[in-house]
Amino acid sequence: MTPDDEAFDRLLDYVETDLGFATSYYDDAYLDRRVSSRMRRTDTEGYDGYLDLLEDDEREQEALLDAFSVNVTSFFRNPEVWEQLRSVLRTLSAERNRVRLWSAACSDGREPYSLSMLALDDPEVDDSAIEITATDIDREILSAARRGVYESTRTTDIGEQLAPLDEYEQYVERDGDRFAVTDAVKDLVSFERHDLINGDPKSNFDLVICRNLFIYIDTEHKLPILETVSKSLSKDGYLVIGKTETLPELLKPAFEPVARRLRIYRKIDSISIQQ
Numbered sequence: 001m002t003p004d005d006e007a008f009d010r011l012l013d014y015v016e017t018d019l020g021f022a023t024s025y026y027d028d029a030y031l032d033r034r035v036s037s038r039m040r041r042t043d044t045e046g047y048d049g050y051l052d053l054l055e056d057d058e059r060e061q062e063a064l065l066d067a068f069s070v071n072v073t074s075f076f077r078n079p080e081v082w083e084q085l086r087s088v089l090r091t092l093s094a095e096r097n098r099v100r101l102w103s104a105a106c107s108d109g110r111e112p113y114s115l116s117m118l119a120l121d122d123p124e125v126d127d128s129a130i131e132i133t134a135t136d137i138d139r140e141i142l143s144a145a146r147r148g149v150y151e152s153t154r155t156t157d158i159g160e161q162l163a164p165l166d167e168y169e170q171y172v173e174r175d176g177d178r179f180a181v182t183d184a185v186k187d188l189v190s191f192e193r194h195d196l197i198n199g200d201p202k203s204n205f206d207l208v209i210c211r212n213l214f215i216y217i218d219t220e221h222k223l224p225i226l227e228t229v230s231k232s233l234s235k236d237g238y239l240v241i242g243k244t245e246t247l248p249e250l251l252k253p254a255f256e257p258v259a260r261r262l263r264i265y266r267k268i269d270s271i272s273i274q275q
């Protein structure tokens with residue numbers, strides 16, 4: 001271990017113990033990129049120097065915790081996935097009286113609201129049978145999700161994100177650059193805090209969508225998260241992961257691909273993993 005590695009470990013220990021952020025679950029390279037970006041912003045040299053600053057400066061503690069939690073999301077992220085999800089929702093709606101969906105790691109709500117809009121939009125989906133649970137570990141992002149108000153900025157065009165729906169205007173109240181999701185869209189979604197690493201599995205979901213969380217989680221914790229998610233699925237339930245993510249080998253026998261390239265799978269077997 002170099003002195004630099006030791007200083008990095010001291011910094012992570014402080015963040016975990018004193019600031020309560022579970023650094024050990026996250027990929028070191030990811031954490032290093034985030035810390036380094038804060039060091040550049042604060043003009044600090046070396047991890048020990050940054051630790052000194054952090055211990056004395058509550059605002060920097062908040063800034064670092066914000067930098068660790070990556071909430072990037074959008075409505076209908078990867079639109080081709082949502083085209084396929086439309087037919088998945090139709091199948092579920094035809095097969096079941098009640099259809100329970102879980103958006104796990106839902107960030108500011110745009111993912112579960114996209115599910116809700118899709119259900120309301122499609123005449124072949126009985127939206128009165130749809131229930132969407134949306135969870136995240138981050139309390140602040142969940143408050144934003146419950147508000148359901150999104151703003152176009154120089155880099156984010158909310159109208160463009162909603163464009164996969166022909167007449168998206170019926171699902172939002174627009175005031176210039178501000179888009180407020182309507183009550184009809186909100187009514188299908190309930191938000192709650194849930195930690196996918198330490199929390200218990202849920203049960204009987206017909207579809208779990210858990211995307212773009214694994215990209216920054218340490219390899220050894222991906223499997224327990226996917227196990228939690230998979231155990232939460234009903235028989236023949238669907239699993240959707242991020243387009244750049246992969247299903248661990250140990251879980252593959254329990255799923256058959258519905259659209260392999262789009263990372264949509266159907267559960268064909270119960271999950272029991274012995275490592």
Ligand SMILES: C[S@@+](CC[C@H](N)C(=O)[O-])C[C@H]1O[C@@H](n2cnc3c(N)ncnc32)[C@H](O)[C@@H]1O
Pocket residue numbers: 069070071072073074077104105106107108111135136137138141194195196197198210211212213
């Ligand atoms: C990049 S966003 C993904 C949002 C959405 N699923 C998407 O693909 O657009 C990742 C989310 O994972 C959440 N997250 C991080 N660790 C988590 C954990 N242990 N349990 C639940 N959510 C977590 C973060 O707060 C963040 O909102």
